Amino acid sequence: MSFIESFFGLIGDLTWGWALIPFLVIFGCFLTIATNFVQFRYFKRMFRVLKGDNQSSDPNTISAREALFVSVGGRVGGGNIAGVAVAITLGGPGAVFWMWAIALVGMATSLVECTLAQAYKRREPDGSFRGGPARMIIHGLGKDYKWLAVIYAICLIAAFGIGFPAFQGNTVAGAAENAFGLNRWITGIVLTAGTGWIVFGGMHRIAKASDIIVPVMAFGYIAMALIVIVINIIHVPGVLIDIVANAFGLQEAVGGGMGAALAQGLRRGLFSNEAGLGSAPNVAATADVRHPVSQGITQSFSVFIDTIVICTCTALMILLGDVYVPGAEIDGVVLTQDSLASHLGTWTSYFLTVAVLLFAFSSIIYNYYLGDNALTVLTKNPQASLIFKLVLMVIVFLGAVAPGATAIFFFSDPMMGVLALVNLLALMMLFPILRRILRDFDEQRAAGVHRPRFDPTKFPDLDLDHTAWDHREAAPD
Template sequence: MEFLQTLFGWIGDFTWGWSLIPILVIFGIFITIATGFVQIEYFGRMFRVLSNKNNADDSNQISAREALLVSVGGRVGGGNIAGVAVAITLGGPGAVFWMWAIALVGMATSLVECSLAQLFKRKVGEHSYRGGPAAAIIHGLGKEYRWLAVIYAICLIAAFGLGFNAFQGNTVAGSMQDSFGIDRLWTGIALAAISGFIIFGGIHRIAKVSDVVVPIMAIGYLAMALIVILLNITSLPGVIYDIVTNAFGLQEAVGGGMGAAVAQGLRRGLFSNEAGLGSAPNVAATAEVRHPISQGITQSFSVFIDTIIICSCTAFVILLGDVYVPGAEGIDGVALTQQSMVSHLGTWVQYFLSGAILLFSFSSIIYNYYLGENAMTVLTKSPLGILGLRIAIIAIVFLGATAPAATAVFFFSDPMMGILALVNLLAIMMLFPVAMRLLRDFRRQLKAGVERPVLNPDDYADLDIDRDAWKLPAE
């Protein structure tokens, strides 16, 4: 076991320590420039997904909005509550600025990776699609690269399906015990039972649940944060000034100065919004849309919601209060966020925050499960494989909730996610010309006056796309 921990520790240092974050940042900037700042160009269009008229033509299909909410439910989690607090503690207020910066760059990366996942999706049954980076590798790069897709699938199952779900179960049970005194056993049983009911219903049930849970979760949390901001509105300009000046080393709030702010902001931002990590494209591929770029724009919006909106709210709650003391040893993580909220609104808020953590973690569990299920289909077509994965994940959620020390077994999660991200970025780089081709097609149709651009499969006859998934819509 010690050898494995050392090995995975080395992998984690190699990926997250010095190779992955610079690659994600540099490649994200390259995509932003090469696409002509596409995330800004189509920013107004992102909000169209919230309108029913721009969703699936067939009510049995997963709509663009449902796919958005599933991905938001996955991206929004502990990183938005605890991760932001850690970034501020270790990097100072300036870390928030660099979280914003990496989110703006990541919006372009997410648009490209999710558009590619859409293009190479496959139709499964009458009303479902599957796809993601693994499918894009196999059908976009060719079957000789299947080994790369297998590595991706194994890492996705290990990191998201198994490891992160154990941690989510642990987070929920710990919060329920601390705030309400509920024994971990009962939380574990309830969480496993509800998760089992939803994941055995497949992606359609997951999407329907997310369509309800995620708006409640996000709107409730944002409403509380907005109250805090309004109560301290006169202090907000000063907080924004501190964020900017600390970001560029004009003020130093913690040891390490600007370097700490950049490192923590980029790291926590990437962990939170997942742009370029290769997870969200699996959900993006399930949506029924007329053109791949449409879903790419939608998933770019998901990054904006996660970091620019929700993470910013957490940051303002912390920085507008007096619990956080720059450079001082003391509370951090979720405790810092919770105590900051309590200092603004009173002790009752800790119960509200526990409920928010419950919903955040629960939405992440069902999202993580689907990522694991999608990856399993790359490894085996046997229904027994999916059944085994479902049972394993329910057991792992229960184990993580009832035996918090057991989560230490999943030390491989972050290193596996690092490998996953490197494989995904390699695939994006190799398929980037195809993504640009899609983007030019989308722009050409808009310029010609087409309100909702449509992918014509005949224009992509040289690519291995599923003609059943890309039939021209009946007008």
Template sequence: MELVFGFFRLIEDLTWGWALIPILVIFGLFITAMTGFVQFQFFGRMFRVLSSKNQTGDPNAISAREALLISVGGRVGGGNIAGVAVAITLGGPGAVFWMWAIALVGMATSLVESTLAQLYKRPATDGTYKGGPAGYILYGLGHQYRWLAVIYAVCLLLSFAIGFNAFQGNTFAGAVDESLGIDRIWSALLLAVITGFIVYGGIKRIAKVADIVIPIMALSYIAMALVIILINITSLPGVLWMIVANAFGFEEAVGGGMGAAIAQGLRRGLFSNEAGLGSAPNVAATAHVRHPVSQGITQSFSVFIDTIVICSCTAFVILLSPVYVPGADIDGVVLTQQSLVSHLGEWTQYYLTFAILLFAFSSIIYNYYLGEVALGVMTNHPASLHVLRIAIVGIVFLGATAPGATAVFFFSDPLMGVLALVNLIAIIMLFPVLMRVLNDFRAQLKAGALRPVFDPARFADLDLDHAAWPDAHLARPGAEDRDRAIGRSENPAGAQ
């Protein structure tokens, strides 16, 4: 057994230990430069996905907004509550600045990987679409790279669907036990039943649940943070200066100074927003949109929401409170909880428990869907999906009931490192294709199109499924003018 532990420790050292974070940062900067700072160019378009006018008319399809909310639910989790607190504890306030920096870079990475996932998506039998890194490996690089897609699928299944779901179950039950005194077995049973109900409904039910749960989860947390910021508005400039000063070494809050701030900020930021890790593109591929870049822009917005908005909420809650003492050793969740109590009173510890429950639940349904996609790469046998669903319910229950059960899933982080490397290799090889699609989107905007439409016939050399683009006829001669006129009259604000 020690040999197995040693093997996965080696993988983690070779990925997260020293190689992967610099690679993700450098690659993100490369993408940002080569695409002409695409995340800033299309920043204004990101907010259009929130409009109710931007929904598909097909009741069987997943809309761009639903895909956004599913991915936000997956990205937002314990890292936004506990992870930010850990980053500040170990790296000082300056870690927050570097979290912001990696999020801005990661927005470009997420746009690229999600655009490729959309480009190579395939229609599913239930009227939705499926795709992701395995899809753009198989259809973009070719079936001779199937072995690479299988490696990706195995790592995705084991790390997200199995390992991380056990962690989320453990987080859920632990929060309930500590704040409400309810034994783990009862919260485990409740979570297992709810999980079973959701996963047996497939991606459509997941999308409908996300459309309700995620806005409640995110908006309530943001609202509470805004109240705290307003109460402490006179202290806000000092906190902002402290973040910048610590980030560049003008002031030192913890041992390691600027180096600790950079290391903790980049690491926690990447873990939180998942840009480049190859997980979110699987959800991005499900959406019915007119152009692949439209969903890429939407997923870039997801990174913005996760880190720039929600992680910042936690950071300001902590740094504006008297609880935070630079260099003090305190558990991440406890630091966030005590900071909330210092601002608004004892009731907030129960609110935080509720927030953790929603964050954990949204991550579970997201992780399950990633497992479903991964399984589809390896086998299409009908029974395999039922086995996966039963296994997920069991894993969630196991993780929730046993406080030490998550130690069994020590392989999750190392395999996520392999997952990210495989994804980055595929993106690098397909980057010229991405630029062609991005230039097609830009050219249509320049020509006056309100909502660019992708026509796979213009990319006849690529292995694309034309059935995945039912709106392609709108891109053909004469249709664009009609669509522009319709857009001006029915949707003056525009939509993706």
């Protein structure tokens, strides 16, 4: 067992501990420049997806907005509450600035990976769509690279389909136990039953659940943060100045100064918004849209919501309070919880617990879909999907009732590192294709086309599924 742990530890060191984070940053900067700052050019367009009429006319598919909320539900989680608190504690207020920076760069990365996933999506017999980096590799790079797609699929199942649901189940049960004194077995049974009901309903039920859960949890959390900001409005400029000053070493809140702020901000930002990790494209490919870039823009907005909005809410609640002590050893959730209580009272600990429950539950159902989608790359046997659903429910239950059991999923982070490397390699190889697709969208917009359509016949050299772009009425995007 120790040998296995050492092996995965080495993988983690060679990815997250050495090259992956700098590479994600550099690659994101490259994509931003090479696409002519696409995330800023189409920033205003991102908000169109929130319109109430954003529904697909095809009952077998999901809309761009539903895909957005599933993705946000997966990105937004413990990292937005506990992770931000840890980053500020270890890196000082300046860590927040570097989280913003990596999010703005990551918006381009997410747009690129999700656009390519959309372009290479496949229509299923039931009319729905499947896609993601694995299919992008197979159909974009060719059958000779299927082995790379298999590595990607295995890592996605290991990290997101198996490992992370156990941790999320543990988070939910722990929060319910600490706040309400609820027995872990009760939480485990309820959580497992809820998970089973949603995942057995397929992607449609996942999308409908996320369409309800995500707005409630996001807007509720944002509203609480706005209240804190309003009652501390005179201190907000000072906090923003501290964030910028600490980010560039003009002030030193913790040992390591600017270096600590930079390292913590980049690391926590990347872990939170997942841009470049290859997870969100699996969901992005399920949307029924007119043009691949439309969903790319929508998923870029997902990164904005996750980091620029939600993470900033957490940061301001902490930095505007008097609980935060730079460099102190404290649990991230506790720091956020105590900071919110110092502003609005102890009742808010219950609110934050409910937020954690919703964040974690939305992540579980998102992680399920990622694992299930990866499984279809490895086998077409429908029984495999049924077995995976049952295994997921067992894992969620064990994570909830036996918190020590989550230690056996030590392979999750290393596998996510390999996943990211495979995804980034594929993106680099397919970037010329991305530029052609983006150029098609830009040219239609320049010609006055308000809602560009994708015509696969313009790309006869690409292995595209023309039935996925048959010009029926897709949802507004």
